[in-house]
Amino acid sequence: MPSRRLNLRRIVTPILVACLCTFGLMLPPSAAADQLSNGLTATCTPDSDVHVTCIIGGCARVHGDYVIDAVHVMWNGIQSEYDFKCINGATARWGHDNGGKAFKIGVQGCRKKDFEGDWCGPWADYNYTPPAKPQEQAPVKCPAGSKTSTVPAGQQCEAAPVADIKCPDGSPTPTVPAGQQCAAIPEVTNAIQASFGAPGATSIAFNVTNTSNLTATCNYVATTNSINPLAPRKTTRQFNVPANGNHTENFSGAPTLSTYNVVLSCHDASGKQKSEMGHVETSVTW
Incomplete structure (x- = not known):
């Protein structure tokens, strides 16, 4: 016990x-x-x-x-x-x-x-007995415009960065982010300079300079009130001046010792800009 x-x-x-x-x-x-x-x-x-x-x-x-x-x-x-x-x-x-x-x-x-x-x-x-390993989940297929075509299961697709917009030539902003507007192309003004060369015995030159990136189409009008019957009362010409270039318009004939009042009006040759891109008024005696 x-x-x-x-x-x-x-x-x-x-x-x-x-x-x-x-x-x-x-x-x-x-x-x-x-x-x-x-x-x-x-x-x-x-x-x-x-x-x-x-x-x-x-x-x-x-x-x-x-x-x-x-x-x-x-x-x-x-x-x-x-x-x-x-x-x-x-x-x-x-x-x-x-x-x-x-x-x-x-x-x-x-x-x-x-x-x-x-x-x-x-x-x-x-x-x-070891437990069965979890089956790997298939990757997620991303929609068009994503940074990658797929991402691992459980992750989120990311949108690919959108390329910048290329602006037209002449715009102050060469490119802007997607969804934004390009800055308007400023109108070209005062881009034309013109003057006469020294009067010659048989001709006189009219020299025109274009300081813009646009080709200019210019209308030349010369008038005179001379009493000399040999002096043409009105002379018109049309010519182009290349972008950032020069043009010389030659006038041939005998001097009449008359004073000519000249108006030169230039516009964008492409027609995109409607307003005048250059205007010159001058006079010459020849």
């Missing part, structure tokens, strides 16, 4: 050993643990792609109704033993670098004895 009381005291005495190393760390039992044939439970879960942690739980009885206080784990012929105070709800922890592969362990519960052999229950196997 005293021996029975001693055994009962040993069963119910609460002893919890917490080991903070890789093997034997005491943790709460897992709700997803597999029930083994020897009264223990086991569950193994991956911590990473190469390492798995197994939790041994349950509170099996041996040698009649004695609660176990140690657990054996057997893997590949190597046996490890851990304190196992399951009466206090403790569990044993066993870690393994499995490299993502399946493996099998044997688990056994024992009651430690000081002066005789340990009382151990039967071995039970636990087979670990």
